[in-house]
Amino acid sequence: MESMHPKEKSKILEHKIVASLFFEPSTRTKESFSTAIHNLGGKSIGFSGTSGTSIAKGESLHDTIKMFSGYADLIVMRNPIEGSARYASEISKAPIINGGDGANQHPTQTLLDLYTIKKAFGKIDSLNIGLVGDLKYGRTVHSLLYALANFENVNVYCISPEILKMPENIIEDVKGRVNIKETSELEEFLPELDILYATRIQKERFASEFEYERVKNVFILGKEILKNTKPDFKIMHPLPRVNEIKQELDSCKEALYFEQAKNGVPTREALLSILKEVKK
Amino acid sequence: MNSEDVRLTPIKNGTALDHLPKGSALKILEILGLEAHDKAVTIAINTESRKLGKKDLVFIEGKALSTEEIEKIGLIAEGATLNYIENSIVKSKAGIELPEKAIGILKCLNPKCVTNYDEIPTKFSISRQPFKAKCHYCEKIIAGKEISEAVR
Numbered sequence: 099m100e101s102m103h104p105k106e107k108s109k110i111l112e113h114k115i116v117a118s119l120f121f122e123p124s125t126r127t128k129e130s131f132s133t134a135i136h137n138l139g140g141k142s143i144g145f146s147g148t149s150g151t152s153i154a155k156g157e158s159l160h161d162t163i164k165m166f167s168g169y170a171d172l173i174v175m176r177n178p179i180e181g182s183a184r185y186a187s188e189i190s191k192a193p194i195i196n197g198g199d200g201a202n203q204h205p206t207q208t209l210l211d212l213y214t215i216k217k218a219f220g221k222i223d224s225l226n227i228g229l230v231g232d233l234k235y236g237r238t239v240h241s242l243l244y245a246l247a248n249f250e251n252v253n254v255y256c257i258s259p260e261i262l263k264m265p266e267n268i269i270e271d272v273k274g275r276v277n278i279k280e281t282s283e284l285e286e287f288l289p290e291l292d293i294l295y296a297t298r299i300q301k302e303r304f305a306s307e308f309e310y311e312r313v314k315n316v317f318i319l320g321k322e323i324l325k326n327t328k329p330d331f332k333i334m335h336p337l338p339r340v341n342e343i344k345q346e347l348d349s350c351k352e353a354l355y356f357e358q359a360k361n362g363v364p365t366r367e368a369l370l371s372i373l374k375e376v377k378k
Numbered sequence: 379m380n381s382e383d384v385r386l387t388p389i390k391n392g393t394a395l396d397h398l399p400k401g402s403a404l405k406i407l408e409i410l411g412l413e414a415h416d417k418a419v420t421i422a423i424n425t426e427s428r429k430l431g432k433k434d435l436v437f438i439e440g441k442a443l444s445t446e447e448i449e450k451i452g453l454i455a456e457g458a459t460l461n462y463i464e465n466s467i468v469k470s471k472a473g474i475e476l477p478e479k480a481i482g483i484l485k486c487l488n489p490k491c492v493t494n495y496d497e498i499p500t501k502f503s504i505s506r507q508p509f510k511a512k513c514h515y516c517e518k519i520i521a522g523k524e525i526s527e528a529v530r
Binding site: 200 | 495497514515517518
């Protein structure tokens with residue numbers, strides 16, 4: 099199932115209302131969900147940013163979710179507070195889709211990442227995947243690592259400065275199910291990689307500007323990295339990027355990140371189609 | 379309790395906590411809110427113990443512990459002994475175990491966790507080796523001594 103711009107609008111979500119509750123900024127996640135809802139014939143309600151809502155007046159997450167779960171059949175939520183999606187799922191009558199909860203998880207990004215990998219390589223098993231950049235605060239790589247642990251013989255190389263390492267609790271959770279090597283040197287494992295998944299340094303989640311300044315330019319990928327890589331090597335990135343991937347890579351056959359972003363629509367269409375049937 | 383403990387004022391009716399790890403008595407007073415208790419509370423710190431080498435003791439007159447309070451103590455002093463005293467006689471004696479789950483008794487130390495924003499009882503799963511508690515919501519882990527600091 100892949101319908102980016104269907105000629106005939108689907109009726110899968112006809113008469114269904116999806117609430118999009120984006121408590122913090124989003125471009126790809128929000129707009130790809132909007133496109134998916136539109137393509138499936140559904141109606142979208144909700145907000146982007148909390149100004150102009152009762153949240154700005156101090157309304158609790160509990161009350162906001164209770165209210166929207168009375169209006170909508172499904173809720174997509176992004177919130178900077180960690181664990182907010184799980185909490186929302188416990189109090190909502192409508193299914194909750196986590197569109198990112200702070201530095202914790204971003205599971206729908208992972209679904210589209212897996213779809214992108216499968217399309218590019220025909221498989222996910224036995225791939226060598228490097229995760230580079232901000233592995234501490236980057237929620238996409240947290241969710242991706244959990245997902246990769248469900249496939250066979252995947253080797254994950256966690257490449258980051260010491261202060262941005264993959265959280266210990268996540269490494270512990272996937273122990274024995276995925277092979278993990280950690281390094282601060284990008285070059286060390288580059289020739290072995292099938293995929294290099296780059297992430298933005300999450301400025302907004304740092305405790306101090308000083309800490310951010312120390313690491314903001316630590317990995318900047320340019321054409322020079324392609325000198326010593328496998329023939330089918332690919333670069334992925336959840337976007338937005340700041341400066342971690344130079345534009346000179348965009349036209350290379352290795353650059354998969356815009357294709358990856360495009361895959362957000364069919365992936366989210368599939369997810370909405372499945373969840374519309376879920377009764378709580 | 380042994381003859382080693384005779385320095386402590388005995389209690390008539392209440393709770394005697396024995397075999398507490400050394401240094402844990404003051405934290406137990408805090409988590410049980412005993413500063414507001416209107417009957418005698420007696421503590422001993424760093425007393426000799428054949429079993430532990432050194433141990434703490436807490437005697438509380440006129441109080442029986444709730445399940446929640448016992449679970450809190452289990453997070454700080456697994457293996458301690460809980461004695462119930464009635465009419466100056468030990469009526470029951472039991473070992474305090476580490477709880478498998480901690481509901482509403484640990485604060486999540488992740489300041490970005492939803493439990494520090496909305497009024498939600500915290501939920502943690504507890505494991506022994508290594509000793510750690512995992513938040514049900516934000517999935518962050520509290521480990522070792524951090525756990526006793528997080529008991530509330």
